Amino acid sequence: MLQSVLTTLVRVIVPLAIPVLAGALLVRFRGLETKNLVTLILYFLLPFMVFDTLTTAEISAGDMYKTIAFCLINLILMWGAAVLAGRLLKLPAAKTAGLTLISTMTNCVNYGLPLVLLAFGQAGLDKASVFVVTQLILGNTVGVFFAARSNFSVKNALKSVFTLPSVYAVVLAVIVRAFPINVPAVLETGINMVAKSYSPVVLAILGAQMVLVKNTKLEPGSQAAFWAGMSLRIIISPIVASLVLFALGIRGMLFSVVFILSSMPVAVNSVLLAEKFDAAASVVSKCILWTTLSSFVLLPVLIEIVK
Helix, strand or coil: CHHHHHHHHHHHHHHHHHHHHHHHHHHHHHCCCCHHHHHHHHHHHHHHHHHHHHHHCCCCHHHHHHHHHHHHHHHHHHHHHHHHHHHHCCCCHHHHHHHHHHHHCECHHHHHHHHHHHHHHHHHHHHHHHHHHHHHHHHCCHHHHHHCHHHCCHHHHHHHHCCCHHHHHHHHHHHHHHCCCCCCHHHHHHHHHHHHCHHHHHHHHHHHHHHHHHCCCCCCCCHHHHHHHHHHHHHHHHHHHHHHHHHCCCCHHHHHHHHHHHCCCECCCHHHHHHHCCCCHHHHHHHHHHHHHHHHHHHHHHHHHHC
16 A cells, blocks of 8 residues: 555656746745736636547536536535534634635645646546536635625626636537537647646646745634644545545546545635635635645545545
């Protein structure tokens, strides 16, 4: 078992660590600004990657429905776990809101997709596509609700979803597959080229963001919330995910991919919501850093368990 975990760590984590380290070094020594690069990803690289993956993915309608059902049920259960933890620890509303972001928003896009590709190949990436699109939509609607329930506006949340080009990439991919439409070879080559550039760029940004998050200091009296957040993401999340997967009768490659994506570290963009809506940003930031660092050891173990 130990040898298999070490093999997975070398085969999967080490290649991912190269662009992550590059991003960290660029911030440290060249003052890299990530804001414009995040825009590049959301409005250019990600839509092309989503379209390319969905138009070529070998995924059945049954797998698609099961994945969406899993995302919704898992979200509700993890939200409930965060609220329960907040009440048991008698945390103020802001820290409980932070816990809900930590427990429900995973880094399945920036970190998860490259990881799945290396661990499970193209077949795994195909299975991951529906999960990632669903999480993007939930993060820009329910994620906003969790961060600022008092200021929540359904209209504004829906508007934020439809400003994401990835949503339209999904619609185009469904049209292309449904009719079907043959994409011209020259366009297909260009789309594929852009899609392949997605992974190294997002991993470099992840490394850069980890350095920036590292500089955030934990507020006094936030230790309980921090350890609760770490426990929810590292321990509770895999357990809940496995139970929901078994309950839905999900097996095989889809089980492995969805389980790993659900066990990813806290999503980096969750701290943006926490800062905007005063939802314990320092706690969220520290959980992003430490769940990501711990994932370099924990994820190879989980991958070996579910393979």
